[in-house]
Amino acid sequence: MRTILKILPLSLCLLLIESAGMAGVVPTAAEERSMVMFIAYADVPPYYIDDSEGRGNGILMDVLRAVTGPLNCTVTSMRLPDKRGWEMLEHGGVDVYASAREWIGNPDRFLWTDPFMPNDDVLIYRAGSPQIYSGPESLYGKTVACIKGFVYPTLEGHFGPGRIMRIDATSPEAMLELLVRGRADAVLVNHTEIRWIFRTSREHEPHRFRIDAQPVDRALIRFLFPRGRGWEPMVGQFNRRLHAMRKDGSLNAILDRYK
Structure with missing residues (x-):
């Protein structure tokens, strides 16, 4: 690496260093990602509905799939005991959950999207x-x-x-x-x-x-991600998708299916 940097022009050296530092942290726009949704035992129908194929349905999964569909991201669900699920969300094993900021102690330790439904x-x-x-x-x-x-x-x-x-x-x-x-x-x-x-x-x-x-009482349900695992750019993409879904009526269409 030191030999290469001596030969290359300064601009290319800086580009190479930046690329090396970002590798494995933030995916490219074209890179497909997989996302595992943590489902707690308290997430009952119609928030989450088990199916015979193990994919999971209900409001949370339907909204998540609708949001991530155009983002080149596949989603699956994993039902876990509450304590274990939160530990895996913070430290690895699952990637996303749905909750309200008002319900979580020290909520800023997570990344939060805009709300997608009231509770x-x-x-x-x-x-x-x-x-x-x-x-x-x-x-x-x-x-x-x-x-x-x-x-x-x-x-x-x-x-x-x-x-x-x-x-x-x-x-x-x-x-x-x-x-x-x-x-x-x-x-x-x-x-x-x-x-x-x-x-x-x-x-x-x-x-x-x-x-x-x-x-x-009322709280607003949002998606949340762990910090430091490369999901930071995804929050902005989620918010843009949620805004578009509100505008074209597709978000309300999902919520109305479960009324």
């Missing part, structure tokens, strides 16, 4: 209930069913005696059963998930329930 937590009541959510205090004296182990930032400081009575269940279906039996006055659910359950499950009749129009 709303909403209250459901029995159909004849006059209850309307206007803030945490409007639930004082009421029993609200929640998912066991979940944290609800907007309401967290309002659970307790004399305020909101929290009762835990392991699934939205179990929470709806508590509501039907009168053991809860309301259930707190993910809006996208509950609409999918009402659409696909014959056991739960939507007309028996009422979804509050006012979300209790």
Whole structure:
């Protein structure tokens, strides 16, 4: 290398040094990349839907494939326990995940795209209930069913005696059963998930329930990548694709399939 640099003109020397320093870090525009999507066990239908071929479907994979299709990038999914998935995302093994900045400690340790969908937590009541959510205090004296182990930032400081009575269940279906039996006055659910359950499950009749129009909490779902593994240029490409998909309606078309 030293001999070559003595012979070549300065401009070519600089080009050669720059190319050597970049090798293996950032791919060329024409280079095909493969991308592995980390899927946590909490990513339930319609966010992620297992299929017989092991490719995975649902909102997250459909949006990811639509974004990466023109970017010469193939995507696969890998379902992992939450802790292991985050470790692999940071240190190698998987490349991308979908979450909200508000849910992650020290979010700037990752690269984030623009948001591609909202995530709303909403209250459901029995159909004849006059209850309307206007803030945490409007639930004082009421029993609200929640998912066991979940944290609800907007309401967290309002659970307790004399305020909101929290009762835990392991699934939205179990929470709806508590509501039907009168053991809860309301259930707190993910809006996208509950609409999918009402659409696909014959056991739960939507007309028996009422979804509050006012979300209790909202976060914006984005794709995130690890830093230092060559994905920095991909974030800008993702944002341009998401902007184009919003403009031509293809992003909403994907989201509407799961309502």
